[in-house]
Amino acid sequence: MKEVVEFLQANPVQYLATVGRDGKAKCRPFMFCFEQEGRLWFCTNNTKDVYKDLQVNPELEVSVSSPEYAWIRLNGKAVFENNMVVKEACMTNPIIKGQYNEASNPIFEVFYLENAKAVIADFSGNPPKEYNL
Numbered sequence: 033m034k035e036v037v038e039f040l041q042a043n044p045v046q047y048l049a050t051v052g053r054d055g056k057a058k059c060r061p062f063m064f065c066f067e068q069e070g071r072l073w074f075c076t077n078n079t080k081d082v083y084k085d086l087q088v089n090p091e092l093e094v095s096v097s098s099p100e101y102a103w104i105r106l107n108g109k110a111v112f113e114n115n116m117v118v119k120e121a122c123m124t125n126p127i128i129k130g131q132y133n134e135a136s137n138p139i140f141e142v143f144y145l146e147n148a149k150a151v152i153a154d155f156s157g158n159p160p161k162e163y164n165l
Contacts, residue, residue: 102154108145
């Protein structure tokens with residue numbers, strides 16, 4: 033878990049892929065919030081298409097590469113939870129705070145990945161590192 037969290041934190045703009053409600057692939061820039069109690073947390077806005085897409089099909093994949101040409105692929109099922117402790121912790125990020133102002137904002141949503149799996153790989157020729165989180 034530690035290596036996955038460190039990779040996501042070191043490369044803060046990831047790309048989150050979903051299956052859209054139209055059945056087509058959707059990919060958008062996204063940001064990992066943090067790990068808490070073994071869960072990887074993300075946030076979004078319940079008026080956005082990504083939220084609506086994840087309500088229909090919660091399976092997603094996140095990917096990002098590093099300047100050193102390593103990359104991560106992280107997939108799992110988005111589980112939305114009205115967790116005020118997590119929402120308050122998200123407010124420490126100035127970007128999130130700037131968008132939602134407060135944890136109780138009715139459009140602010142948080143979710144974690146259930147049954148998450150991650151693969152970190154690079155061009156070194158070494159086998160990828162795989163994680164079940």
